Amino acid sequence: MYSDLLNALPEVLSLANFAAVIIGVIAGIVVGAMPGLSATMAISVLVPFTFGLEPLVALGLMAGIYNGAMYGGAIPAVLLRIPGTPAAVATTFDGYPMAQKGEGGFALQVAVVSSSIGGIASAFALMLLAPPLSQVTLLFGPSEVFWVAIFGLASIIFLLGGSPVKGLISACFGVFVSVIGADPIFGTDRYTFGQLEMLDGISIVILLVGLYALPPVIDLLETPLKTETDANKLGTEPIWRTLPRMGRFWKTWIRGSLIGIWIGILPGAGGSMAAFMSYNEARRASKTPETWGNGEPEGVAAAEVANNADTASALIPALTLGIPGTAVAAVMLGGLMIHGLQPGPMLFRENPDVVFGFMWQFLFGAILLVFLGGSLATNSFARLLNLPRPLLGSVIIVLMLIGVYSIHGRMFDVYLMLGFGAIGYVMDKLKFPLPPVVLGLILGAFAEENLRLALRIGRGDWTILFQNVTSLVIVALTIAVIVGPLIKRRYVNKRLKAELGSKTGMEE
Amino acid sequence: MKQTIAAIFALGLSALPALAEYPEKPIKLIVSYSAGGGSDVLARTVAQFLKAELGDGASVVVKNVPGAGGQIGFTEIATAAPDGYTIGIFNLPAALALTNDRDASYDVNSFTYLANFVDDPNTLVVSTSSNFESLEALLASAMEAPGAITVGLSSLGGNDHFSANMISASSGAEFTLVPFKGAALARTALMGGHVAVGTMTLSQTIGFQDEMRVLAVLSGERSAFRSEVPTAKELGLNVTMSSLRGVVAPAGLDPEIAATLRDALSAVNANAEFQTMMADQGNPIAFSAGNAYAEVAKAQDEVARKIWEETPWN
Numbered sequence: 110m111y112s113d114l115l116n117a118l119p120e121v122l123s124l125a126n127f128a129a130v131i132i133g134v135i136a137g138i139v140v141g142a143m144p145g146l147s148a149t150m151a152i153s154v155l156v157p158f159t160f161g162l163e164p165l166v167a168l169g170l171m172a173g174i175y176n177g178a179m180y181g182g183a184i185p186a187v188l189l190r191i192p193g194t195p196a197a198v199a200t201t202f203d204g205y206p207m208a209q210k211g212e213g214g215f216a217l218q219v220a221v222v223s224s225s226i227g228g229i230a231s232a233f234a235l236m237l238l239a240p241p242l243s244q245v246t247l248l249f250g251p252s253e254v255f256w257v258a259i260f261g262l263a264s265i266i267f268l269l270g271g272s273p274v275k276g277l278i279s280a281c282f283g284v285f286v287s288v289i290g291a292d293p294i295f296g297t298d299r300y301t302f303g304q305l306e307m308l309d310g311i312s313i314v315i316l317l318v319g320l321y322a323l324p325p326v327i328d329l330l331e332t333p334l335k336t337e338t339d340a341n342k343l344g345t346e347p348i349w350r351t352l353p354r355m356g357r358f359w360k361t362w363i364r365g366s367l368i369g370i371w372i373g374i375l376p377g378a379g380g381s382m383a384a385f386m387s388y389n390e391a392r393r394a395s396k397t398p399e400t401w402g403n404g405e406p407e408g409v410a411a412a413e414v415a416n417n418a419d420t421a422s423a424l425i426p427a428l429t430l431g432i433p434g435t436a437v438a439a440v441m442l443g444g445l446m447i448h449g450l451q452p453g454p455m456l457f458r459e460n461p462d463v464v465f466g467f468m469w470q471f472l473f474g475a476i477l478l479v480f481l482g483g484s485l486a487t488n489s490f491a492r493l494l495n496l497p498r499p500l501l502g503s504v505i506i507v508l509m510l511i512g513v514y515s516i517h518g519r520m521f522d523v524y525l526m527l528g529f530g531a532i533g534y535v536m537d538k539l540k541f542p543l544p545p546v547v548l549g550l551i552l553g554a555f556a557e558e559n560l561r562l563a564l565r566i567g568r569g570d571w572t573i574l575f576q577n578v579t580s581l582v583i584v585a586l587t588i589a590v591i592v593g594p595l596i597k598r599r600y601v602n603k604r605l606k607a608e609l610g611s612k613t614g615m616e617e
Numbered sequence: 618m619k620q621t622i623a624a625i626f627a628l629g630l631s632a633l634p635a636l637a638e639y640p641e642k643p644i645k646l647i648v649s650y651s652a653g654g655g656s657d658v659l660a661r662t663v664a665q666f667l668k669a670e671l672g673d674g675a676s677v678v679v680k681n682v683p684g685a686g687g688q689i690g691f692t693e694i695a696t697a698a699p700d701g702y703t704i705g706i707f708n709l710p711a712a713l714a715l716t717n718d719r720d721a722s723y724d725v726n727s728f729t730y731l732a733n734f735v736d737d738p739n740t741l742v743v744s745t746s747s748n749f750e751s752l753e754a755l756l757a758s759a760m761e762a763p764g765a766i767t768v769g770l771s772s773l774g775g776n777d778h779f780s781a782n783m784i785s786a787s788s789g790a791e792f793t794l795v796p797f798k799g800a801a802l803a804r805t806a807l808m809g810g811h812v813a814v815g816t817m818t819l820s821q822t823i824g825f826q827d828e829m830r831v832l833a834v835l836s837g838e839r840s841a842f843r844s845e846v847p848t849a850k851e852l853g854l855n856v857t858m859s860s861l862r863g864v865v866a867p868a869g870l871d872p873e874i875a876a877t878l879r880d881a882l883s884a885v886n887a888n889a890e891f892q893t894m895m896a897d898q899g900n901p902i903a904f905s906a907g908n909a910y911a912e913v914a915k916a917q918d919e920v921a922r923k924i925w926e927e928t929p930w931n
Contacts, residue, residue, distance in 0.1 A: 153652040250811030295931035308685035431801045449897030453824025
């Protein structure tokens with residue numbers, strides 16, 4: 110099969126096919142940078158237009174958009190604390206504090222290089238390991254996926270922030286939102302108040318835009334005349350000078366890439382979970398965890414490498430099993446079907462030129478990201494900050510409204526988003542952390558659906574959840590994640606006490 | 618008398634050009650699911666050919682109205698003005714089945730049935746690593762231990778679910794139904810051995826010939842796509858169920874416009890290029906137009922209602 114891989118290369122390098130990737134990456138960065146517009150939306154708008162195009166031109170555009178958008182989301186996340194895409198939430202943690210310290214330019218450079226590395230790693234995983242990795246997906250049935258969701262919830266306890274009670278309230282709010290809509294098994298209405306629009310549940314994009322984009326915009330408009338001096342400076346240096354400073358992230362890059370690839374392969378999880386988990390793991394491994402959240406460049410690297418590392422790997426189950434790992438992958442499957450390419454194991458045998466060509470396009474898209482992203486982001490997009498605040502705020506509000514309206518083409522979603530915006534504004538003012546809401550929404554739904562499926566398969570017998578090795582391994586990991594920090598804290602406390610004890614002893 | 622006839626004749630003549638002008642503005646083709654799905658791909662393929670058949674710069678615009686399992690889109694078709702400028706893709710049994718389990722503002726009589734294109738039969742399918750080599754072996758095992766065999770479905774209240782129910786009813790075997798979120802997840806669970814049997818449609822098994830064994834296809838005749846697979850009927854189970862996709866308009870459509878559209882859709886179906894594209898997309902075609910299609914819709918509606926009355930799914 111590796112000869113098929115090489116045979117597909119010349120076709121990819123033809124002018125039209127390569128240009129498609131370049132255009133896709135640029136378009137993706139722009140779309141990703143706009144709050145409310147996501148890669149999923151851009152690609153689903155694109156799919157109908159690809160009807161008349163050659164398959165590889167169409168797929169090249171999609172691969173480019175996907176890669177570009179995953180990085181593009183970092184731009185407003187760093188500069189304005191507004192994640193451009195759901196996957197960029199974790200990028201705001203350290204990216205925005207960096208921008209406030211006048212290191213926004215460096216933060217964006219870290220983001221683009223990390224994104225690119227994640228994308229390249231993911232493309233290689235897709236190219237070299239797709240068929241064997243698809244077997245991993247098969248291991249994960251409902252009970253295993255349920256444990257993955259619990260693992261995810263457990264590993265984000267750190268997101269609860271300074272006040273665990275407020276954090277838990279936020280997480281519960283997220284889980285509550287996940288309950289709205291049709292029951293995943295029976296289809297009965299839950300909290301829809303008879304509104305058909307609520308039957309599919311609350312779209313993560315609507316929640317995200319309301320909760321994350323509106324409060325910072327209101328913040329911009331609350332102090333329209335405030336003149337910022339330091340924060341407006343990006344402090345951008347040429348990338349060849351900053352690159353050596355990123356060398357120390359190599360461990361984070363490898364870890365984040367592996368996490369991203371793994372999460373991508375699992376159905377339904379997606380880039381935001383990958384970014385959160387990578388950020389968490391990198392922080393735990395760090396020697397200076399106290400600097401995280403206050404502008405630690407490694408935090409940006411961890412989040413961005415992971416949310417790009419799930420792009421190509423999400424296509425592994427999509428191409429080999431017809432089961433999309435993310436919403437974007439689902440839309441891409443539609444794009445493939447339009448060109449008569451049926452996903453499944455046979456795809457690799459019947460259309461190797463297109464499938465492997467598509468994989469190359471992913472690789473090139475990821476590499477191009479450094480060049481296109483580097484110049485676009487730091488030179489043009491970043492000038493956003495020099496716009497007068499009232500103008501910037503109103504432009505973002507308009508983009509948000511358009512973005513949310515265009516998801517399903519209905520005003521209902523816009524009102525819903527504004528409602529979440531009001532909640533987000535209040536939460537922000539009362540210092541409730543927002544990330545647990547997003548994760549509660551994603552993982553709550555995920556856990557509920559799979560727990561109920563598993564119990565149906567086991568005909569109500571709870572032991573089904575512990576009946577195979579894969580489940581038990583994840584359960585063990587979950588316990589380690591919860592208990593680990595407790596033991597560590599205890600150990601550190603003891604040592605501190607001992608030190609204190611010896612000190613006081615000497616004083617006496 | 619002669620004058621009256623002449624007058625009618627003249628009226629007829631003057632009316633003719635008016636009708637011949639249809640369509641004089643873009644026709645909206647509503648898809649009740651999001652862009653990129655099977656229904657969307659069908660809609661865009663049909664739209665492309667329908668435009669050419671209607672000729673004279675006619676334009677057909679596909680509009681996706683996803684949400685609530687298709688209900689929002691189907692409602693929009695049913696309640697649109699029956700002027701021929703709003704038509705839509707109609708999914709059976711999904712569109713009518715959901716009128717049982719919730720309040721819907723339409724029913725089987727709310728549409729003018731123009732033409733059905735896709736008829737994708739359900740199957741009984743197991744993983745190639747499964748012990749069940751035949752339908753007989755599967756049913757025997759299910760009789761022995763009622764409920765021990767799990768069946769993965771794409772959802773409750775759809776053709777996968779009805780297939781399983783009808784097989785239970787006609788054989789007396791009992792299964793445990795596991796409704797996943799969509800056909801692809803159900804298929805993966807089947808391949809991973811998390812459920813024992815699937816009832817997915819035949820097109821969903823294409824591309825997975827080495828991974829899954831189709832025990833029977835639930836159609837009247839063997840399918841051209843997998844001619845080696847026997848029908849359930851041949852094996853002694855009188856069960857047919859399939860997923861249908863066709864084109865409908867709101868009820869009360871002017872008969873002349875309905876005829877124009879039906880003829881154009883028949884011409885689309887006769888187009889060899891269209892047939893090739895549909896086959897490439899893995900869509901089994903079973904074309905029926907007008908009354909024949911309306912009959913199919915009524916039959917499907919009754920099947921769904923009967924199952925709902927006997928074993929409501931929520």
